[in-house]
Amino acid sequence: MSETTLTLEHHLSSIHAALRVDELTQVDEAIASLEPAEIALLLESLPLGDRIRLWERVPAEVDGEVLLHVHDEVRSTLLDEMDPAEIKAAAADLDTTDLAELFEDLPRQVAEDMLRSMDALQRQRLEETLAFEEDSAGRIMRTDTIAVRADVSLETAQRFLRWKETIPDNTDALMVVDRDGYVVGKLPLARLVSHDQEIAVAEVMDDDIDTISMDMKTREVAKLFETHDLVSAPVVDVEGKLLGRILIDDIVDVIRENSDQALMNMAGLDEEEDLFAPVLPSAKRRAVWLGINLVTAFLAAWVIGRFEDALDQIVALAVLMPIVASMGGIAGSQTLTLAIRGLALGQISRTNSQWLMRKEIGISALNGVLWALVVAVLAVLWFGSIGIGVIIAAALVINMLAAGIAGIAIPLILKRLGIDPALSGSVVLTTVTDVVGFMAFLGLATLFLL
Amino acid sequence: MSETTLTLEHHLSSIHAALRVDELTQVDEAIASLEPAEIALLLESLPLGDRIRLWERVPAEVDGEVLLHVHDEVRSTLLDEMDPAEIKAAAADLDTTDLAELFEDLPRQVAEDMLRSMDALQRQRLEETLAFEEDSAGRIMRTDTIAVRADVSLETAQRFLRWKETIPDNTDALMVVDRDGYVVGKLPLARLVSHDQEIAVAEVMDDDIDTISMDMKTREVAKLFETHDLVSAPVVDVEGKLLGRILIDDIVDVIRENSDQALMNMAGLDEEEDLFAPVLPSAKRRAVWLGINLVTAFLAAWVIGRFEDALDQIVALAVLMPIVASMGGIAGSQTLTLAIRGLALGQISRTNSQWLMRKEIGISALNGVLWALVVAVLAVLWFGSIGIGVIIAAALVINMLAAGIAGIAIPLILKRLGIDPALSGSVVLTTVTDVVGFMAFLGLATLFLL
Numbered sequence: 001m002s003e004t005t006l007t008l009e010h011h012l013s014s015i016h017a018a019l020r021v022d023e024l025t026q027v028d029e030a031i032a033s034l035e036p037a038e039i040a041l042l043l044e045s046l047p048l049g050d051r052i053r054l055w056e057r058v059p060a061e062v063d064g065e066v067l068l069h070v071h072d073e074v075r076s077t078l079l080d081e082m083d084p085a086e087i088k089a090a091a092a093d094l095d096t097t098d099l100a101e102l103f104e105d106l107p108r109q110v111a112e113d114m115l116r117s118m119d120a121l122q123r124q125r126l127e128e129t130l131a132f133e134e135d136s137a138g139r140i141m142r143t144d145t146i147a148v149r150a151d152v153s154l155e156t157a158q159r160f161l162r163w164k165e166t167i168p169d170n171t172d173a174l175m176v177v178d179r180d181g182y183v184v185g186k187l188p189l190a191r192l193v194s195h196d197q198e199i200a201v202a203e204v205m206d207d208d209i210d211t212i213s214m215d216m217k218t219r220e221v222a223k224l225f226e227t228h229d230l231v232s233a234p235v236v237d238v239e240g241k242l243l244g245r246i247l248i249d250d251i252v253d254v255i256r257e258n259s260d261q262a263l264m265n266m267a268g269l270d271e272e273e274d275l276f277a278p279v280l281p282s283a284k285r286r287a288v289w290l291g292i293n294l295v296t297a298f299l300a301a302w303v304i305g306r307f308e309d310a311l312d313q314i315v316a317l318a319v320l321m322p323i324v325a326s327m328g329g330i331a332g333s334q335t336l337t338l339a340i341r342g343l344a345l346g347q348i349s350r351t352n353s354q355w356l357m358r359k360e361i362g363i364s365a366l367n368g369v370l371w372a373l374v375v376a377v378l379a380v381l382w383f384g385s386i387g388i389g390v391i392i393a394a395a396l397v398i399n400m401l402a403a404g405i406a407g408i409a410i411p412l413i414l415k416r417l418g419i420d421p422a423l424s425g426s427v428v429l430t431t432v433t434d435v436v437g438f439m440a441f442l443g444l445a446t447l448f449l450l
Numbered sequence: 451m452s453e454t455t456l457t458l459e460h461h462l463s464s465i466h467a468a469l470r471v472d473e474l475t476q477v478d479e480a481i482a483s484l485e486p487a488e489i490a491l492l493l494e495s496l497p498l499g500d501r502i503r504l505w506e507r508v509p510a511e512v513d514g515e516v517l518l519h520v521h522d523e524v525r526s527t528l529l530d531e532m533d534p535a536e537i538k539a540a541a542a543d544l545d546t547t548d549l550a551e552l553f554e555d556l557p558r559q560v561a562e563d564m565l566r567s568m569d570a571l572q573r574q575r576l577e578e579t580l581a582f583e584e585d586s587a588g589r590i591m592r593t594d595t596i597a598v599r600a601d602v603s604l605e606t607a608q609r610f611l612r613w614k615e616t617i618p619d620n621t622d623a624l625m626v627v628d629r630d631g632y633v634v635g636k637l638p639l640a641r642l643v644s645h646d647q648e649i650a651v652a653e654v655m656d657d658d659i660d661t662i663s664m665d666m667k668t669r670e671v672a673k674l675f676e677t678h679d680l681v682s683a684p685v686v687d688v689e690g691k692l693l694g695r696i697l698i699d700d701i702v703d704v705i706r707e708n709s710d711q712a713l714m715n716m717a718g719l720d721e722e723e724d725l726f727a728p729v730l731p732s733a734k735r736r737a738v739w740l741g742i743n744l745v746t747a748f749l750a751a752w753v754i755g756r757f758e759d760a761l762d763q764i765v766a767l768a769v770l771m772p773i774v775a776s777m778g779g780i781a782g783s784q785t786l787t788l789a790i791r792g793l794a795l796g797q798i799s800r801t802n803s804q805w806l807m808r809k810e811i812g813i814s815a816l817n818g819v820l821w822a823l824v825v826a827v828l829a830v831l832w833f834g835s836i837g838i839g840v841i842i843a844a845a846l847v848i849n850m851l852a853a854g855i856a857g858i859a860i861p862l863i864l865k866r867l868g869i870d871p872a873l874s875g876s877v878v879l880t881t882v883t884d885v886v887g888f889m890a891f892l893g894l895a896t897l898f899l900l
Contacts, residue, residue, distance in 0.1 A: 013800065037676065037678070038677050041797065044795075045802055047805045162646070164644065165644055166644065167643070172620070172639070189621075189639035189640065191617075193611045194612055194617040226703075227488050228487070229620075229699040249681070252698070252702060255705060259710065259713070263712055264788075264791065267783050269787060276802070276805070276809070283813040286784055289780065290817055290821055291821070293776065293777065293780045294773070294777060298773065300773075300776070301769050301772060305769045311768045315758050319755045320751055322884070323751055326750070326884075333717050338717075341714065345491070345494075346495070351467075356725070371741070378748065382755075434772070
């Protein structure tokens with residue numbers, strides 16, 4: 001089946017074609033060969049109309065799984081097409097953790113019905129899970145953890161497992177707890193099966209383990225999994241008692257989402273955005289971002305407006321001024337991106353930010369001077385005026401320096417203010433490089449050329 | 451230990467401080483409490499001088515692991531500080547797969563010495579691994595796979611494991627092979643320990659498994675792990691014979707790197723770039739990107755230059771023209787980012803690109819008209835000329851449409867040409883939105899206002 005992903009694009013086009021000509025059996029066959037996550041990707045890759053028609057062909061028993069794998073926005077487009085009974089059936093197949101992830105997206109009425117139709121234990125579990133912060137360990141942990149006591153022998157442990165019969169395939173280790181339920185260690189199944197069965201769990205278990213507190217942020221949990229190469233880890237309450245476990249496959253989703261976010265936010269987009277959302281809502285969302293940037297643009301224009309005389313007398317200024325602004329913008333966005341990545345990876349802290357600032361200023365200075373010379377020469381050749389060459393060179397150096405400083409300072413300040421640097425960093429930066437660029441160039445020109 | 455990550459920033463500042471005042475014992479204690487990956491992060495978070503001093507304090511036995519976890523550029527800064535003997539010692543602790551990852555970064559002489567000092571088997575293994583493409587499954591697979599035959603009983607399998615004694619803790623499943631070594635299934639340890647020991651492996655094994663061909667691209671492998679929620683998977687040769695296994699923790703690195711790349715490349719940066727690289731080399735690298743963008747900027751300036759008369763007569767044009775260009779740039783970069791993410795996730799294909807194009811054009815049209823009206827009104831109020839208002843409105847709509855079309859077309863074309871859309875997309879896009887923006891605005895002004 002390893003070809004599935006390789007040919008997912010092929011699947012996409014064939015299903016797309018099949019839908020067009022209503023070859024529904026062909027569609028059904030294709031779907032049958034796919035994992036829920038792949039069906040989810042297909043649904044996300046189709047315009048609304050086709051998406052709904054494909055969704056209707058998806059077998060009810062995987063509906064729940066598929067709903068889990070699509071982005072929030074796509075999810076709502078799918079839920080809109082289901083009647084309460086279908087939604088309940090889909091949700092019924094999910095375990096508490098997955099249901100919790102879906103729950104808030106369900107229609108109010110349906111959600112309430114479900115809660116009522118649940119037995120006391122189910123309801124309690126769900127409510128406990130929902131009580132955790134949305135991006136906390138408690139929210140994504142599984143409760144199918146299998147725990148053993150440290151003082152039993154491996155043989156006894158194995159007998160216990162055989163008695164339990166059904167153990168999740170993805171169980172890689174047993175959690176070891178004491179009589180009060182405190183986590184004291186972890187017993188990888190690999191150790192359970194490779195040691196003499198007479199000896200006690202305590203002797204072979206791994207007792208220097210990473211426990212995750214229930215309210216740890218998923219972002220932090222992901223870092224822990226990455227730095228410690230974990231496959232699973234126990235989640236504990238404030239006292240250190242075992243609550244459940246977090247598995248790597250849920251962490252992979254967290255990592256994917258977090259890195260997507262930075263990329264999307266830098267363009268003022270939402271990570272959950274549906275690529276095939278209808279025009280109107282998409283346009284609305286983007287309008288906001290464009291509006292914010294329009295303010296920036298007008299601010300820049302206003303700055304230019306202060307120098308009408310200069311522009312009136314020397315038309316070359318109007319021709320060359322965008323160069324100063326754009327070079328600053330490029331240099332700044334490079335520094336900004338580095339800083340945003342560094343902050344995300346935890347490479348940047350108050351400790352080393354000064355050093356980083358000095359480094360970026362140094363780079364800006366070098367490149368500023370280098371390209372200032374190039375631009376100056378070209379400007380002189382073009383307009384035959386030494387003065388303009390000197391002015392644009394000076395303005396370019398000034399703007400590049402401003403860009404380097406802003407590229408580091410802006411994300412650090414935004415972060416301290418609790419604002420996502422990826423989201424607002426670029427707007428603020430452009431404002432700086434535009435304003436400084438136009439002001440330096442036109443200002444110097446007014447001072448020395450008029 | 452779960453606090454380690456939470457307080458990594460704290461560690462950073464304390465170690466930074468300790469290094470400053472030469473409190474080396476304090477540094478050593480801090481290091482001792484950290485995982486190699488965390489030490490790697492600390493090293494990446496320090497300027498070269500401090501980095502080297504910290505590196506000297508890192509115990510030799512973890513050197514190899516740490517070298518594996520740092521980005522390529524940082525790695526070379528660390529290797530430069532080690533003498534051949536140290537490097538050999540560090541590399542000696544690594545398994546073939548990890549050694550292969552390090553090998554090409556080692557000084558030529560050292561590498562050759564190591565090859566010579568290896569025994570025949572080791573050398574053969576290493577050379578086999580190095581023979582695989584750098585981003586192929588064969589390169590990242592582990593050879594510590596444990597295989598059993600389908601016809602043996604679970605009890606026999608367990609006896610075999612106990613006889614083998616040392617099994618990697620991260621072993622979650624045994625690979626099931628036939629007498630010729632072809633993979634016929636996978637036996638999760640969870641099933642091995644939870645079923646009646648008398649029955650045969652064949653009866654409990656999972657025979658519908660994902661096998662990975664040795665030359666599959668790591669990017670594809672990652673997709674497979676994500677869509678199928680895998681923890682490990684067998685790697686097979688062209689015939690389907692078992693070669694080794696790939697584990698999720700190596701895949702997590704692949705996912706992280708791939709998503710980082712898009713972000714960095716969009717700013718013309720290299721994913722492997724050292725945040726604390728010395729000024730000169732960094733400046734050199736960035737200079738290239740700035741140079742490329744300078745061409746764009748001059749192209750835009752040249753376009754403006756074609757309309758000197760218009761600018762000469764109506765200074766308002768010079769004041770307002772950046773607005774047209776920048777709004778186009780913002781709208782375009784939003785579409786471009788969506789497209790780049792969609793391509794990375796495999797959501798976009800030839801099948802749906804037309805639909806996507808129509809959608810983006812629709813969004814551009816709506817937002818174009820909306821903001822054109824706003825800008826027009828403001829322009830009229832500012833310069834008291836209806837003409838300018840009409841002209842800028844028209845130019846803005848034209849440029850937004852161009853941006854929407856370019857935002858989809860450029861990444862698709864670049865991808866078909868085998869060029870990374872994330873890397874060159876933004877430059878090409880800016881060129882389009884600048885040129886179209888200035889040309890439309892100044893062109894229309896020349897036609898109707900002079």
